[in-house]
Amino acid sequence: VQQLVQSGGGSVQTGESLKLSCVASRPTHTSRYLAWFRQVPGKGREGVAAILSRGVSSDYADSVKGRFTISQDKDMNTIWLQMTNLKPEDTAMYYCAAGGLSGRSLFPEGYNYWGQGTQVTVSS
Numbered sequence: 686v687q688q689l690v691q692s693g694g695g696s697v698q699t700g701e702s703l704k705l706s707c708v709a710s711r712p713t714h715t716s717r718y719l720a721w722f723r724q725v726p727g728k729g730r731e732g733v734a735a736i737l738s739r740g741v742s743s744d745y746a747d748s749v750k751g752r753f754t755i756s757q758d759k760d761m762n763t764i765w766l767q768m769t770n771l772k773p774e775d776t777a778m779y780y781c782a783a784g785g786l787s788g789r790s791l792f793p794e795g796y797n798y799w800g801q802g803t804q805v806t807v808s809s
Contacts, residue, residue, distance in 0.1 A: 687711050687798040689781050694803035701807075702769045707781030707800050709762040713738045718785035719757055721766045722793060723777035723805075730780065732791025734766060738783070744790045748774070771807045778802045 693705035705721065713719055720735035734755035736743040743755050754767040764781060780802050786795035 687713075687716070687783060689783060689798055689800035691779075691781055691800040691803045694779065694805050696806040696808065697771055699772060699807060699809050701771055702767070703771065703805060704768065705766040705779055705781070705803060705805075707764045707766075709764075709783065709798075711762070712759075713757070713762050713764070713783060714759065716783035716785070716798070717787065718783070718790045718796075719755075719764045720782045720785060720790060720796065721753075721755060721764075722780045722782055722796075723775075724780070725777045730793045731777075732793065733779070735785065735790035736764070746791060768805070771805075773807050773809050775805060776807050777805060779805050 688710040718735045721733045722730040724730045752770045757764045781800040782796040783798040784796040
């Protein structure tokens with residue numbers, strides 16, 4: 686069974702940066718996508734960024750384009766989310782995930798492995 690263990694996150698001020706990490710217990714190439722989602726209380730999980738596990742093609746939510754970057758190291762079974770110019774509306778619990786359905790990388794359906802979540806809080 687694939688396990689995803691997250692690290693990073695925390696509390697920052699507007700305009701600052703954070704980097705989230707997610708280490709997989711097994712090779713990630715068996716999943717279609719590797720992705721980051723976020724969730725605030727009372728709302729569903731929102732896709733933030735996704736990358737093809739066997740390639741470099743990536744997708745981003747419009748709200749984070751130009752500010753967030755997803756990357757991976759296949760040898761280390763690790764994915765990262767570099768977040769820059771953070772805004773208060775980026776405050777959420779962030780989850781890494783592996784799986785996904787073809788053409789729907791930013792939708793949570795089809796992701797069968799999830800990290801434990803890490804809180805990101807951005808204050809103004």
